[in-house]
Amino acid sequence: MNKKQTSNADDELVQFADETAGSSPGSEKAPVRPWSVLIIDDDEQVHSATEFALTGVQIQGRPLHLLHAFGEQDARHILATTADIAVIFLDVVMEREDSGLKLVKVIREELGLKEVRIILRTGQPGYAPELQAIRDYDINDYRNKSELTVTRLVTSLTSAIRSYEQIRALSYSRKGLEKIIQAAAELFEVRALETMAEGVLTQIAGMLGFPPHGVVCAQRGVPIDGSNSELFYVIGAVGKYSHAINKPLDALGSRPIETAIRMTIQQQQSLYTPEHTVLYLNSNGREEVVYIETDKVINPLDQQLLEVFAANISIGFSNVYLFQRLNFLAYNDPVTGLPNRRRLVDEMDLMKRDPSEPFQVLLVDIDHFSAIHDVFGTSLGDVVLRSVAERLLSRMPDICHLGRYGGDTLCLICNTEAFAPETVLQVFAEPFQVSGCVIPISVTMGGCASALGADGQELMKNAALALNRAKHSHRGHYLMYAEEMSTETRYRLDLLQSMRMAINEKQFQLYYQPQIDMETGQVTGAEALLRWMRPDGQMISPAEFIPLAEHSGLIMEIGAWVMQEAFRQQRQWIDEGLSNLKLSINISTHQLKPPTFSTDLQAALLAYQLDPSQIVLEMTESMIVDDEERAIQCLNEFKRMGFQIALDDFGTGFSSLAYLQRLPIHTLKVDRAFISNIGKLGHGERIAEMIVALSKLLQLNVIAEGIETAEQVRVTRSWGCRIAQGFLFAPAMPPGEFMAWVRQRNAAHDAKKQ
Ligand code: C2E
Ligand code: MG
Ligand code: MG
DSSP states (O other): OOGGGOOSTTGGGEEEOOTTTTOSTTOOOOOOOOEEEEEEOSOHHHHHHHHHHHTTEEETTEEEEEEEEOSHHHHHHHHHHOSOEEEEEEESOSSSTTHHHHHHHIIIIISOOOSSEEEEEESSTTOOOOHHHHHHTTOOEEEEGGGOOHHHHHHHHHHHHHHHHHHHHHHHHHHHHHHHHHHHHTTTSTTHHHHHHHHHHHHHHHHHTOOSOSEEEEEESOTTTOOOTTSEEEEEEEGGGGGGTTSBGGGGOOHHHHHHHHHHHHHTSOEEOSSEEEEEEEETTEEEEEEEEOSSOOOHHHHHHHHHHHHHHHHHHHHHHHHHHHHHHHHBOTTTOOBOHHHHHHHHHHHHTOTTSOOEEEEEEETTHHHHHHHHOHHHHHHHHHHHHHHHHHHOTTEEEEEEEETTEEEEEESOTTOOTHHHHHHTSSOEEETTEEEOOOEEEEEEEGGGOSSHHHHHHHHHHHHHHHHHHOTTSEEEOOHHHHHHHHHHHHHHHHHHHHHHTTOEEEEEEEEEETTTOOEEEEEEEEEEEOTTSOEEOHHHHHHHHHHHTTHHHHHHHHHHHHHHHHHHHHHTTOOSOEEEEEOOGGGGSSTTHHHHHHHHHHHHTOOGGGEEEEEEHHHHHHTHHHHHHHHHHHHHHTOEEEEEEETSSOOOHHHHHHSOOSEEEEOHHHHTTTTSSSSHHHHHHHHHHHHHHTTOEEEEEOOOSHHHHHHHHHHTOOEEESTTTOOOBOHHHHHHHHHHHHHHHHHHHO
16 A cells, blocks of 8 residues: 555645655754654564654654564563653553553552553454443553454554643643742742743743753842852753753753854844744843754744733742842842851751751951951952862861851851861961952951750850950960859859949948158159949959959949049048149040040049149050050140040050050059069069169159069169058058048158158
8 A cells, every 4th residue: 555645634734755855964953852652562574663653654744763672571671661652552462461461550550650542452343441440540442353454554643642742731731830829939949940930941842842842941140149140050951951050051061052043133033043042031131041942933823822921920030039139138148148146056957957967156257357457449349259168178178168147257167077277267367359459367266066065056155255265365376165154154144234323322432542652752742543332242353344344334433433433532532631642543545435535534533623733644555556656646635625644554565665655644553463572583573673774765744553572672672663562551442541540641641751
């Protein structure tokens, strides 16, 4: 029979291949995908007859690819290893009478192949499987082998292939929709965009009747963080291109695809060629491209359908992207792109779930970062942060998470208990090269081991506490959190709380320590020293609470009270006949910050009618060094107002001689630490002697602090120091006691003179 004479309803779909078509040399058309058809039969003749009958047949423009199985085992193997088999011709009776039906059960139930169409064939006329079996196992057709003329065979095969195609399209479409819906549910997860892309691809493939592989989705900019908007990135892919997800386009390894995608973006319209369909999506300026490999030009009707679909889907993409971006910003630092504090806390919560895997969290604070900002500008500061992060990541294999804690502080989470923070310090041994500048960077760190906190939040808090400590006492080094730190912090917080109350409840008092002229034995002045007596009778040392008051800002209120109280006391003494006492008041440089300080001083002088030359403002050397310019400016003003100025605790700071000459001061107070070294080994005594000599050179008064022994009196006097203060004479005393002490001493002195 002449195959070309076949005539039936499916004729227009069935063609016989033109021997020359498609094989011309240099033809660049993509190879057309054949339909895979599996023939299962134990009769060799049936195989060759079918093969002969179907030679050269094309269905819907696609050739056939015949696969042969001669028994159940054979068939199982082919079915398990070959994808996309469209139709199976299955012999009902093989080894056993029911071999065929059994195999159908395997195909549908065991192998789960629901889409493949099955045509049963039997050699025994009159034998037919029950209708029930045909329905249950979704069998397309049942034929007697003798009926298998070319026409019948092709007709039967054509309708089976059409039905296979429809079933496939429906199934892709369903899978695609499922993915798109899943993407909506995953909006808050990193993968949402990828899932959405995969859904769109599967859906479109379903609409076009192509299997969903060789399909790519691209957009401008790195997915998620949106950086580097000049490059095109793959956001989703199914099948053979899935390795390229989240990578730039060239990761696809296919020039033609890249070119097609770029062309689509450039022309801002979809591209339909025999080899591919490239859809252009644009919503609010965000562009995406969906690339699908095809083997023919999509017909105009389908093109229209696709355009409508593309318009809708691009809004969906836009929404998913927006959500992703919001999600990204909630958990990442926008400047460095690194995870933020919240994300790091979440990561630690996750890691905490496995107590057998201890870890450490380490906060790395860049020293003097504000100076880098001031000198080089904010943007370079950000670059520095990024370079530090990059260097840490590249040099430290133990890091499992690196993020930004905030400001100039990065946070590392290391997954080994044995991790040594020293290794981080070594990373900073070499300077950094940033925008052509060489910047040496040092860091101070605080850390906490995973065992020392219940959850991520607590671990972070403990590491921050350790960092805070390290910044005060271990600059350029590190401190690991220990439980005592929390106890101490709680104590300090309690103290701060009660200090607030102490001001209102008048628990503060000024004590006065006399200053003596060692030559005449006379009391020349007194230093006002603050005392805090708590309601339970506990005395708290100013050395403990003053730094806390300075840190919290409470020093403003406390300092103002001290000034008023000391001035009031001075007035009272003058009124009671003690008019030659110089009164020293300790001033913290924090008090100098508000510009009103000197006007307050002036107002208090007026109110109590005091002579400023009888008042000494004491400031510690180390505090002045912190903000030298401002301090010098204030001291000059105090001097102009007529006050005396003393440099307290001299010798413990960092003053150079040149610096000392710039300070408008009248008196140096030699720190107790040097005086207590008199007569002992070491340099202490020598330093004290030099300070006294220096004050002579600069024509300054000098006071020896903390004189406790007669020997110290003798030695300091031999250097030429006249005034002293110390327990040898008297400790600081409440005003009444001080008054009595001075009166008694003056009386004794007068008696001695007579
Ligand atoms: P400072 O100004 O250097 O005060 C001298 C400290 O040495 C006082 O300690 C005093 O009691 C102590 N002292 C005096 N003679 C001797 C001695 O012979 N042996 C020993 N071991 N100690 C002696 P205090 O009263 O505990 O004050 C400690 C620091 O607290 C003061 O050091 C001062 O820096 C600060 N302070 C005290 N009152 C105030 C205040 O009203 N305002 C401010 N801003 N700071 C204050
Ligand atoms: Mg003092
Ligand atoms: Mg002192």
